[in-house]
Amino acid sequence: MVTATVGRGAVLGAVALSLLALPARAATGEPAARAAARPRAALPAPDTAGLTAVVRSAVGRGAPGALARIDDHGRTYEATSGVADRSTRRAISTADRFRVGSVTKTFSAVVLLQLADEHRLDLDAPVNRYLPKLLPDDRITVRQLLGHRSGLYDYTDDLFADSVSGFEAVRNKVFTYRQLVGLALKKPRTNAPGAAYSYSNTNFVVAGMLIEKLTRHSVRTEYEDRVFKPLRLRDTFYVHPATGIPGRYARGYLTPDKVGDPLVDSTEQTVSWAQSAGAIISSARDLDAFYSALLGGRLLSSARLAEMERFTPVNGTTAYGLGLRRRDLPCGISVYGHTGVVQGYSTYAFATKDGRRSLTAVANTSNNGKVSDALAGALDSAFCGRKAAKG
Numbered sequence: 001m002v003t004a005t006v007g008r009g010a011v012l013g014a015v016a017l018s019l020l021a022l023p024a025r026a027a028t029g030e031p032a033a034r035a036a037a038r039p040r041a042a043l044p045a046p047d048t049a050g051l052t053a054v055v056r057s058a059v060g061r062g063a064p065g066a067l068a069r070i071d072d073h074g075r076t077y078e079a080t081s082g083v084a085d086r087s088t089r090r091a092i093s094t095a096d097r098f099r100v101g102s103v104t105k106t107f108s109a110v111v112l113l114q115l116a117d118e119h120r121l122d123l124d125a126p127v128n129r130y131l132p133k134l135l136p137d138d139r140i141t142v143r144q145l146l147g148h149r150s151g152l153y154d155y156t157d158d159l160f161a162d163s164v165s166g167f168e169a170v171r172n173k174v175f176t177y178r179q180l181v182g183l184a185l186k187k188p189r190t191n192a193p194g195a196a197y198s199y200s201n202t203n204f205v206v207a208g209m210l211i212e213k214l215t216r217h218s219v220r221t222e223y224e225d226r227v228f229k230p231l232r233l234r235d236t237f238y239v240h241p242a243t244g245i246p247g248r249y250a251r252g253y254l255t256p257d258k259v260g261d262p263l264v265d266s267t268e269q270t271v272s273w274a275q276s277a278g279a280i281i282s283s284a285r286d287l288d289a290f291y292s293a294l295l296g297g298r299l300l301s302s303a304r305l306a307e308m309e310r311f312t313p314v315n316g317t318t319a320y321g322l323g324l325r326r327r328d329l330p331c332g333i334s335v336y337g338h339t340g341v342v343q344g345y346s347t348y349a350f351a352t353k354d355g356r357r358s359l360t361a362v363a364n365t366s367n368n369g370k371v372s373d374a375l376a377g378a379l380d381s382a383f384c385g386r387k388a389a390k391g
């Protein structure tokens, strides 16, 4: 089934499109009256038909289900297609929880930047100042970790060289952070500290260690106290090493490397291979609220947010700050957020610079480039408006 919530009450077309505009959410922490008083950003209106086409296309390309939600100045637009559960055939819902993968990295960066705001962490200090002898090079700084410029090898490249057997080997494993760092340090580093961008989960495993060392609390406690509770993110959890997703959720299905092999239900797993680099569970509503709050300046001082938003180019259309990606869309608008992939789930969560329009798009499969490409189209639908008709 496809549903899209695009406007008050009207029903579009014959494909079960249900339409609804929802009021501003208190979860963003901003009083609705103040939000309403601000001028609207000069953005084209979201392309709701395009958003519907995107979730259908993701399903057409092999995802059991896909969902997307836009929060725009207090209005909500939603689209879904396909199923949350291949056994029961329950239709996927935008209220379903899912595993967000590397979107977790922004949460981890926020905690560390708050600690910097509190003068408990110096971003330019060597990691080894806080975690003596952990890394083989005293020049690697905290800032380099958060910007993927440390040169630390990404151990997941080896773990998941074969996607299904790699996943099954770790599905129920519980790793310590030190074991994961140990896997990375067996391999040569990808570059000298600070010399180049090289995406690596290892960086955000070390970020988790830093959070726990500096606060003497688990990352779970810090995420909860600093982000989940203040923003009232009621669908957002860090349950490591528990293997289940609380409440109502979409099941996740890993696409095997061999074309034609059946999807693997990968819903239950410890996600211990990722932890502070990728183990958060959330919902579209909560991720939209999170990026709106972050970019709107409600989680960090303006000086720390500016540091998070100091970007270095990754390729022609993306750049990386500190736990934050920028994507430059073809219409000339740049959006800020993160992508995430864990077995069974692919996520895009991005917002405008002022945080006042945000998008989360999810498919409940992974390791399928065609699905991921289709889902990326949700960014254009959400932020670039309707495509001009071809003449």
Ligand code: REX
Residues within 6 Å of the ligand: 100, 101, 102, 103, 156, 160, 161, 162, 163, 164, 166, 201, 254, 274, 277, 278, 338, 339, 340, 341, 342, 343, 344, 345, 366, 367, 368
């Ligand atoms: C692990 C393998 C992918 C997934 C990974 N995930 O590093 C982190 C993340 C947490 O979300 N990174 C993405 C598996 C890239 C991001 O930042 O957007 N792939 C799958 C394989 C490939 O096993 N052999 O697709 O499920």
